[in-house]
Each structure stands twice: as structure tokens, then as C-alpha cells.
Amino acid sequence: MSIQHNVSLKEFNTFGIDAKATYFISVSNKEELIEALQLPQFSKYFVLGGGSNMLLTGDMETPVLHINSKGKEVVAVNMRGDTIVEIQAGENWHEFVLWCIDNNLGGVENLSLIPGNVGTSPIQNIGAYGVELKDVFEGCKAIDIETQEEKTFTLSACNFGYRNSIFKNEAKGKYIITSVFFRLTSKNHQLNTSYGAIQQELESNNITAPTIKDVSDAVIAIRQRKLPDPKEIGNSGSFFKNPVIPKAEFDILQQKHENVPHYVVSDTEIKVPAGWLIEQCGFKGQRFGDAGVHKNQALVLVNYGDAKGAEILALAKKIQETVLEKFNIAIEAEVNVI
Ligand code: EPU
Numbered sequence: 001m002s003i004q005h006n007v008s009l010k011e012f013n014t015f016g017i018d019a020k021a022t023y024f025i026s027v028s029n030k031e032e033l034i035e036a037l038q039l040p041q042f043s044k045y046f047v048l049g050g051g052s053n054m055l056l057t058g059d060m061e062t063p064v065l066h067i068n069s070k071g072k073e074v075v076a077v078n079m080r081g082d083t084i085v086e087i088q089a090g091e092n093w094h095e096f097v098l099w100c101i102d103n104n105l106g107g108v109e110n111l112s113l114i115p116g117n118v119g120t121s122p123i124q125n126i127g128a129y130g131v132e133l134k135d136v137f138e139g140c141k142a143i144d145i146e147t148q149e150e151k152t153f154t155l156s157a158c159n160f161g162y163r164n165s166i167f168k169n170e171a172k173g174k175y176i177i178t179s180v181f182f183r184l185t186s187k188n189h190q191l192n193t194s195y196g197a198i199q200q201e202l203e204s205n206n207i208t209a210p211t212i213k214d215v216s217d218a219v220i221a222i223r224q225r226k227l228p229d230p231k232e233i234g235n236s237g238s239f240f241k242n243p244v245i246p247k248a249e250f251d252i253l254q255q256k257h258e259n260v261p262h263y264v265v266s267d268t269e270i271k272v273p274a275g276w277l278i279e280q281c282g283f284k285g286q287r288f289g290d291a292g293v294h295k296n297q298a299l300v301l302v303n304y305g306d307a308k309g310a311e312i313l314a315l316a317k318k319i320q321e322t323v324l325e326k327f328n329i330a331i332e333a334e335v336n337v338i
Helices: 030-037 093-102 196-204 212-226 247-256 274-280 309-327
Strands: 002-008 020-027 046-048 064-067 072-077 082-088 137-144 150-154 175-185 234-238 244-246 269-271 291-293 300-303
Touching: 020 030, 030 064, 030 137, 030 175, 064 175, 093 212, 196 212, 244 247, 247 269, 274 309, 291 309, 300 309
Parallel strands: 020 064, 046 064
Antiparallel strands: 002 020, 072 082, 082 175, 137 150, 137 175, 234 300, 244 269, 291 300
């Protein structure tokens, strides 16, 4: 365990916001985590994983607890040939995906290049290109912050939904996830290539019988074209969730905008891409100082260098107000505003 004072968090959040942590405590295993939680001088913590889904709007007076545990392990192979792996919370998500591909383990290839760490992936049930974490999730271990006891969460206990889980609701702020178990295929991989952009990418590379690596490469190529690399331009991926609206309201929207993209959620509900709504309001590619809206995907807010969290937040609010005014649709932030 290490404890440092007055540490810049710029390298620890993908938005690249230069906020300072008064105390920065880094732990690299469960024992160190428990030890940190028992430190008498601190009564509460801000838990930091990969820092890929948060917007820091000021310095952190609350001690920052950085989860930096490493380890990837095959723990079982079941009768069907599925492989169960246990991955420590501090592992980088994309490095885990590449490790799976190198070891011929299928299931997470569509989730290539998502920023962040494995330990925080269940919190918002990360998802992309037709696959969500819940599709490969077997369970996770967590430490109860109050009692420091270990608890295991099964798939059903996590109540996964669209960018949602128990860790954003009843269990919010109560547990620190220490490792995640995934159920992956080691043969007869079930590829999910139904998402239009993946199909087009495979076709344009003349790939008719894709492997898990081909799907991963396709997703990487699509993301690199569309989404900014946080190492170059600070961002947190989608800043907003795609709103789900009643079918009756969608029908009115479609009468005015024939080509509105949408996904049918149920007989009564339709999901509309927030990126499309924001683009229609004219924000795509706009820059206000160092805060901006990405030129290829309006759902992504960016920090061109020295934007303050408050500037990004002000832009987000302006976008929300404009979308509400123009479409009467409320869009909600996906990123945690701290
Ligand atoms: N669109 C626009 N303008 C834009 C952006 C999108 O018109 O600026 C339209 C597109 O033309 C398309 C539709 O919106 O018809 C959907 O766009 P896209 O396929 O890019 O997906 P999305 O709904 O905008 C979601 C996820 C992304 C994920 C992609 C691919 C959410 C909030 N976002 O975006 O996740 O990569 O699907 O599966 O659900 C993230 O969460 O950080 C993230 C990047």
C-alpha cells in the first residue's frame, strides 16, 4: 500500500482533468485494500478504478483509493467446454480482451478497446456492438466497505440493465469489487456480428468466416475511426445514455424526422440515439475553449487539453437543455459527475 499527498489525478482519469487528490492511496491486493479501509485517520474514500467513466469537477478532499490489483487466471473449464476466468479488478479492460483473444477465449471480442478497468466494468454493465458485460459475466467478488468482509455477487444478484446494475442502485458506495469471473467459450465461439458496422467492416476486408480476432480487429477499427483515443484527446466515451421514450412520442418524432435512427426496446418503448439528437441541435464538432463535442460522434464530450471539469459540465447542461427544448426529450448523463 502506498499513501501520497497532493497528487494530480490527470493521468488517472481518461477525461484528463487536472484535479488534485489530497490523499492518494494505492492498493495492489485484497489484503492491502482491507488494511487501507481500516486506517483510523480516514472515514470515507473515493474509489478509483480506470477513471474512464467520471468527470472530476473539483479537487478531491475525500481520500482517493486506487485499486491496482493485477492477475488473470483460468479457474475452471466446464463440461460444455466453457472456460471460467478470474480477473483482478485493477487489470486494464482492453488488455484483458487481447489476452482472451491470444488464449482463444471467446465472448468479449465485441467489447474491444473500451477504456477502463475490469473491476469497474460491472458497475455500468459496459456494452458495445451488440454485446454487454452481462452476457459473459459469471460473478464477482467484492469487499464490504463497512465490515471489510468478502461477498460474492452472482449474475442474477447484479440486476444488470442497460448501463445499469445493483452497484449503481442498492449497493452503491457499499462495496469495492476486487475481481470479476467471466464465462468464455474455448471452442464453437458464438460470434455476434449482427451489428451493421461490424458486418460492413468484415465485408470490406473480404472476411466471410470470421474468427474472434477478426471481430476484435473490426471493432477496434470502427472505434478508432469514430471515437477519440483518450491518450490523445481526453474523453469518457458516451457522456449521455441513449434515452428510451414511449412509442407514441417516438411516432410524433418520426413524423417530423423520417430518418431518425432507433432501436425497438419493447412494444411500447423505443430507444433513440442521443448522438443523433445532439447532432440535430448543431453541437457536433463544436468547441468552447478546451471543452467540445467530438466531430465523429456527438455523444462524446472531449477535453482538448486544459478544460476544467466545470466547463465540460456546463457544456453538458447546455446540450441537455437544447435537446429538451427542441425534442422534449430529457437525456441523462452516463458519466459519473464527481
Ligand atoms: N448518430 C448520429 N450522430 C452522431 C452519433 C450517432 O446521427 O453524432 C447516429 C448514428 O448514425 C447511428 C446511431 O446514432 O444511426 C447510433 O450510433 P452508434 O452506432 O455510434 O451508437 P450509439 O448509440 O451512439 C452506443 C453506445 C456506445 C457504443 C456504441 C456501439 C451508449 C450510450 N453508447 O452508442 O458506447 O460504442 O453504441 O455499440 O449506449 C460508451 O458507452 O462509452 C460507448 C462508446
